[in-house]
Each structure stands twice: as C-alpha cells, then as structure tokens.
Amino acid sequence: MKKNHIILLAIAAALLLVLPQYLKNYGVYLLTYWLIFVLATMGLNLTVGYAGQKSLGHAAFFGIGAYTVAILLKAGVSWWIGMPLAALLCFVVGLILGFPALRVQTIYLAFATLGFNTAVWLVMRNEEWLTGGTFGINNVARPGLMGLSLDANRPYYYFVLGVTVVMALLLLGLLRSPWGKAFTALRDNPIRAESLGINIRAYTLLAFAIGAAYAGVAGALFASLVQFIEPAPFAVAASIMMYLMVVMGGPGYFFGPVLGAAMGVVVPEWMRDVPGVSEWYLPMFGAAVVVLMVWLPDGLLSLPDRIRAKRASREASAARSAAAAAAKGVKA
Amino acid sequence: MTDFFQLFFSGLATGSIYALAALGFTLLWQAAGTINFAQGEFVMLPAFMMLGFMAMGAPLLVAFLLACLVSVVVLGWAFKKSIVDPLLRFGMMPIVVATIGLSIAMRNGVRAGFSAEAHPFPSLFGDALFKVAGVTVTAADIGTLVFALLIVVGTQAFLAKTVTGRAMQAVAQNTESASVLGINVPRMIFYTFAINAVLACAAALLVTPTYLAKFDMGESLGTKAFFAAIIGGFNNSRGALLGGLIVGVSENLAAAYISPAYKDAVALVIFMVVILFKPQGLLGKKEERKV
Numbered sequence: 362m363k364k365n366h367i368i369l370l371a372i373a374a375a376l377l378l379v380l381p382q383y384l385k386n387y388g389v390y391l392l393t394y395w396l397i398f399v400l401a402t403m404g405l406n407l408t409v410g411y412a413g414q415k416s417l418g419h420a421a422f423f424g425i426g427a428y429t430v431a432i433l434l435k436a437g438v439s440w441w442i443g444m445p446l447a448a449l450l451c452f453v454v455g456l457i458l459g460f461p462a463l464r465v466q467t468i469y470l471a472f473a474t475l476g477f478n479t480a481v482w483l484v485m486r487n488e489e490w491l492t493g494g495t496f497g498i499n500n501v502a503r504p505g506l507m508g509l510s511l512d513a514n515r516p517y518y519y520f521v522l523g524v525t526v527v528m529a530l531l532l533l534g535l536l537r538s539p540w541g542k543a544f545t546a547l548r549d550n551p552i553r554a555e556s557l558g559i560n561i562r563a564y565t566l567l568a569f570a571i572g573a574a575y576a577g578v579a580g581a582l583f584a585s586l587v588q589f590i591e592p593a594p595f596a597v598a599a600s601i602m603m604y605l606m607v608v609m610g611g612p613g614y615f616f617g618p619v620l621g622a623a624m625g626v627v628v629p630e631w632m633r634d635v636p637g638v639s640e641w642y643l644p645m646f647g648a649a650v651v652v653l654m655v656w657l658p659d660g661l662l663s664l665p666d667r668i669r670a671k672r673a674s675r676e677a678s679a680a681r682s683a684a685a686a687a688a689k690g691v692k693a
Numbered sequence: 694m695t696d697f698f699q700l701f702f703s704g705l706a707t708g709s710i711y712a713l714a715a716l717g718f719t720l721l722w723q724a725a726g727t728i729n730f731a732q733g734e735f736v737m738l739p740a741f742m743m744l745g746f747m748a749m750g751a752p753l754l755v756a757f758l759l760a761c762l763v764s765v766v767v768l769g770w771a772f773k774k775s776i777v778d779p780l781l782r783f784g785m786m787p788i789v790v791a792t793i794g795l796s797i798a799m800r801n802g803v804r805a806g807f808s809a810e811a812h813p814f815p816s817l818f819g820d821a822l823f824k825v826a827g828v829t830v831t832a833a834d835i836g837t838l839v840f841a842l843l844i845v846v847g848t849q850a851f852l853a854k855t856v857t858g859r860a861m862q863a864v865a866q867n868t869e870s871a872s873v874l875g876i877n878v879p880r881m882i883f884y885t886f887a888i889n890a891v892l893a894c895a896a897a898l899l900v901t902p903t904y905l906a907k908f909d910m911g912e913s914l915g916t917k918a919f920f921a922a923i924i925g926g927f928n929n930s931r932g933a934l935l936g937g938l939i940v941g942v943s944e945n946l947a948a949a950y951i952s953p954a955y956k957d958a959v960a961l962v963i964f965m966v967v968i969l970f971k972p973q974g975l976l977g978k979k980e981e982r983k984v
Contacts, residue, residue, distance in 0.1 A: 643801035650794025
C-alpha cells in the first residue's frame with residue numbers, strides 16, 4: 362500500500378469517528394444509512410466486480426436479511442441470533458441462485474436474477490401472514506451490545522461502523538487469499554480458469570453466496586435502523602440501483618462501493634426535501650450514468666489508473682520519437 | 694370453457710404487443726449486439742409524444758405518424774450515435790448499464806418534467822363487443838391482434854424478401870463478410886435502430902389505451918418483452934412473436950386460474966424453465982462458447 366493511500370485512509374477513519382459528534386440526529390442517521398449500503402454493495406462488488414457475475418437481484422437478499430431479523434425479533438428471538446441466521450439464509454439462497462449462473466451468463470443471468478428479485482418481492486407483498494404484506498412490520502427493535510443500549514442514533518452508528526469495518530477486513534482478507542485470485546480468474550476468463558484447475562462451479566456459487574450473505578447482514582442492520590420494513594425498498598428498482606452503485610464507483614475496486622453508495626442513496630436522501638431539486642435528482646442520476654459509461658466505463662475509481670495509463674503511453678511515445686530522432690541523427 | 698377462450702384471446706392480444714417490443718429487442722441484438730434495457734421507456738416516450746401531438750390538434754393516426762418520425766430521429770439515430778456507437782467496442786455490459794441509466798433518466802424525466810399522473814389514451818378500434826360462438830371479444834382485442842400481427846409479419850417479410858432487408862440480415866450474421874460484399878454496414882445498423890423505434894411507437898399506440906400513459910408504464914413492459922424474446926429464442930426473429938404470445942396468454946390464464954397476485958411471476962417462471970433447459974430459446978440456434 363502506498364504512503365498517500367495510508368494517509369487518505371487515516372483521514373477517512375478520523376472523519377468517520379469524529380464527524381457524528383458534530384452532526385444532528387438526522388445526519389447521523391444518514392451516515393448509518395450510507396454505511397449499510399456500503400456493506401450491501403461490498404457484497405455485490407464481490408459478485409459483480411471481482412467474480413464477474415452480473416447479478417440484478419441483490420436487493421432481494423437485502424430484503425431477506427431485513428425480514429428474517431424483523432420476523433424473528435417479533436417472535437422473541439434475540440437480534441444476535443437473528444442476524445447470523447439472516448446471513449446464513451441469504452448464503453443458502455445465494456447458493457441456489459448461483460445455479461442458473463452455471464448455465465447462463467451476462468444478460469441472461471442479469472434477467473434471471475432480476476426475475477428472482479421480482480419473485481421474492483411478490484412473496485413479501487402477498488404473504489401477509491408472514492411479512493405483513495404492504496403494511497410491513499412495525500417497531501423493529503435495535504440490538505443491545507454487552508449491556509449497552511444502541512437505541513439512540515449515535516451509538517447505533519458506531520455499532521454499524523464497527524460491523525462494516527470488520528466485514529470489510531474479512532472481504533479484504535478473502536480477496537488477498539488464493540480464493541480471491543480465483544474469483545478474478547473466473548471473471549477474466551472462465552475457460553482458462555477452468556483449465557488451470559479452478560473449480561468454476563464452486564467459485565461461481567460461492568461468489569453469489571458470499572455476496573448474498575453480506576447483503577443479509579446489511580439487511581439485518583437496515584431493519585433495525587429504519588425500524589419499519591415494507592416490500593418497497595427491496596424491489597427490482599433497488600437491485601438495479603445497487604448494481605449502478607457498484608458500476609459507478611468502479612467494479613473490482615475495493616473502495617468503489619463507498620463512493621457508489623454515497624451517490625446512490627445518500628445524495629438523493631439528503632436532497633429529498635429540497636423542492637425543485639429532489640424530483641430532478643433521478644433524471645440527472647440516470648443521465649450521469651450514461652455519461653459516465655461513455656467517458657469512463659470502468660467507474661469513477663478507474664480515473665487515477667486511466668490518467669496513469671495515459672501518462673505512461675504519452676511518455677512511451679515521447680521516448681519512441683526521441684529514440685527515432687536519435688537514430689535518424691546517427692544515420693545522418 | 695367460454696371463459697377460457699375469452700381469456701385466451703385477450704391474452705393473445707396482449708401477447709402480440711409484447712411481441713412488437715420483443716421483436717425490436719431481438720433485431721437490435723442481432724444487428725448491433727445491443728441489449729436495450731430502456732425498451733419499455735422507448736414505448737412510454739412515443740405514447741406521450743402522441744398525446745402531445747393530439748393536444749396540438751392532430752388526429753390519432755397523424756399523431757402516430759409524427760411520433761414515428763420523431764422516434765426514428767431521437768430513439769433511433771440519436772440513441773445509436775450518442776450511446777451505442779461509443780460503447781459497442783467495450784462489449785455488452787457497458788451498453789446495458791448505460792441503457793439502465795437512460796431508462797431511469799427517461800422515466801423520471803417524464804415524471805418530473807411532465808406529469809406523474811396516468812393519462813387516458815384513445816383507442817384506435819373503439820369499444821364494440823362481438824359474440825363469436827358464445828365467446829365475447831372486444832374490437833380492441835381483435836384490432837390489436839390483427840394490427841400487431843400485420844406489423845410483425847410485415848417486418849419479417851421486409852427482412853426476408855427485400856434487398857435492404859437481406860442486407861440487414863447479412864450484417865446481423867457476419868458484419869465482416871457483409872462489408873466485404875459492399876454492404877453499407879453502418880447504414881444497415883441504423884435501419885435496424887429505426888425499425889426498432891417504429892415498432893416501439895406501434896406498441897405504444899396499441900398498449901396505451903389499456904395501460905394508460907404513465908411515466909412508469911414501460912417498466913414491466915420492457916422486462917416482459919425481454920422475457921418473451923428469450924423464451925422464443927434471441928437469435929431468431931420469429932421467436933419474438935412466439936415468446937410474446939406465450940407470455941401474454943399464460944399470464945392471462947394464470948391470473949384467472951391460479952392467483953392474480955402472482956400474475957407477474959408467470960413470465961419469469963417460463964423464462965427460468967427455458968433458460969435452464971434450452972438457453973437458446975424455443976426457436977433459437979445454439980451459440981458456442983469461445984475462449
């Protein structure tokens with residue numbers, strides 16, 4: 362890791378720790394909201410960015426996580442049991458969703474996962490006995506931590522921050538291990554990866570399952586943050602938004618989701634009550650996606666790489682022409 | 694049993710509209726490797742254009758022709774020039790993402806700039822009812838089915854019988870050999886985008902009387918058109934028709950006999966079964982994997 366990266370990280374960490382002390386209640390809530398989406402899209406980044414599986418069903422896992430915790434809390438089960446169960450359930454469902462990915466790729470897979478999301482959403486909306494239908498589930502409690510109450514927004518923020526950092530470190534560890542390299546090999550060329558002895562069946566399924574588990578944890582945190590869940594935030598549109606967050610930030614860049622989630626949820630939420638701006642945010646966001654794709658198809662975080670590559674090629678061509686001039690001089 | 698035939702028939706009418714949108718989808722895919730995620734919005738926008746032209750006093754058919762013209766320029770030419778052309782060399786997914794962005798921009802742009810309400814839209818065929826052998830059918834259903842089938846069959850005939858159409862097919866099959874044979878490849882690809890825009894306009898003309906003109910009317914239409922295209926076979930334009938009709942009919946029947954709440958899952962279930970067992974679609978040819 363380079364020196365200026367470490368400095369940047371230190372500044373970011375300091376900001377994340379200190380900032381909530383100076384923010385009002387709603388600001389703290391918004392930061393927590395952002396962290397939860399960072400956590401969810403981090404998982405999607407593994408599936409999409411590192412393993413190359415085009416998944417448009419991530420919000421379904423997010424919703425499964427949220428509903429699992431909410432339903433278990435209503436049944437009197439502790440959050441600390443509900444959350445791991447939510448992650449486990451998402452992991453298993455993710456494994457199952459991975460099976461179509463063994464047969465079809467790219468856009469077929471995108472629509473298969475999108476269809477899966479529709480199905481999950483229909484269950485959330487129609488099965489009132491389980492999910493409360495469109496009325497949703499009210500008064501989802503927040504967890505306590507070793508005797509501490511996390512009911513206020515500020516302590517809950519620090520709790521979510523802690524979970525996000527731990528999950529991020531786990532992901533980083535995974536990506537640096539041979540497993541992580543296998544995921545990128547799968548993305549870059551599945552047939553070559555297979556002939557190098559990588560079990561592409563297992564890795565495709567795992568890419569979905571681990572990504573889904575991250576969404577499950579994020580969903581559990583989300584249910585306790587907003588304390589009221591209904592089907593709307595887990596619809597297909599939300600999955601598409603999460604996909605765009607990953608793509609805008611930069612798929613396959615570890616910090617891509619941090620940036621993507623800020624643009625995808627924080628800015629629109631922040632501007633929600635500004636008249637004249639709020640209704641134009643989504644059209645502008647859509648247009649920004651189009652422009653970004655045309656100018657920078659690898660996402661915002663590819664900008665430094667792009668500049669570096671440009672400079673390198675300019676230097677190389679300068680060196681070439683200098684060499685050519687020198688050769689000419691010798692001939693003459 | 695008459696119920697069944699009634700449902701079956703109105704399902705065919707809906708399905709033929711899905712087929713129009715799905716046909717545009719497959720044509721774009723074949724000729725330009727483009728997956729248009731904004732296909733539903735490509736139907737929504739002409740609906741509002743027609744409403745606009747009619748508000749200025751044009752009769753429905755004139756408004757339709759004007760909307761076709763504007764669509765060919767905006768949804769055909771400008772779409773191809775500004776989004777597809779620069780992105781095509783990066784492969785399929787950047788275009789998918791860009792058209793997702795485009796669909797969000799169009800949908801919410803209409804909502805913010807025009808209206809969030811549903812607007813009524815006149816039907817081309819009136820609302821007469823007919824009784825054929827005990828089965829009640831509406832003039833709108835018959836008109837929609839006939840009109841949509843004529844357009845689909847007309848497009849097929851154009852592709853198969855005319856020199857231009859055959860040149861377009863040649864481009865779709867093998868761009869390099871087509872250009873070696875002296876076919877103007879960029880122009881043929883533009884024609885494909887133009888045809889897609891006109892098909893979207895026709896779909897708008899037929900679907901809006903029942904769906905009403907609303908900013909989010911394209912959302913489910915686009916997805917169903919895609920499902921229909923895959924079910925029928927993505928690399929075969931006859932597949933779009935078959936897929937559209939299958940989706941329309943089975944949706945209608947499932948809503949009546951199984952559960953209206955899960956109607957939207959029907960296309961999805963058929964789609965999943967098809968891609969798991971015959972990923973190339975019912976009428977499609979198999980494509981080999983390349984290293």
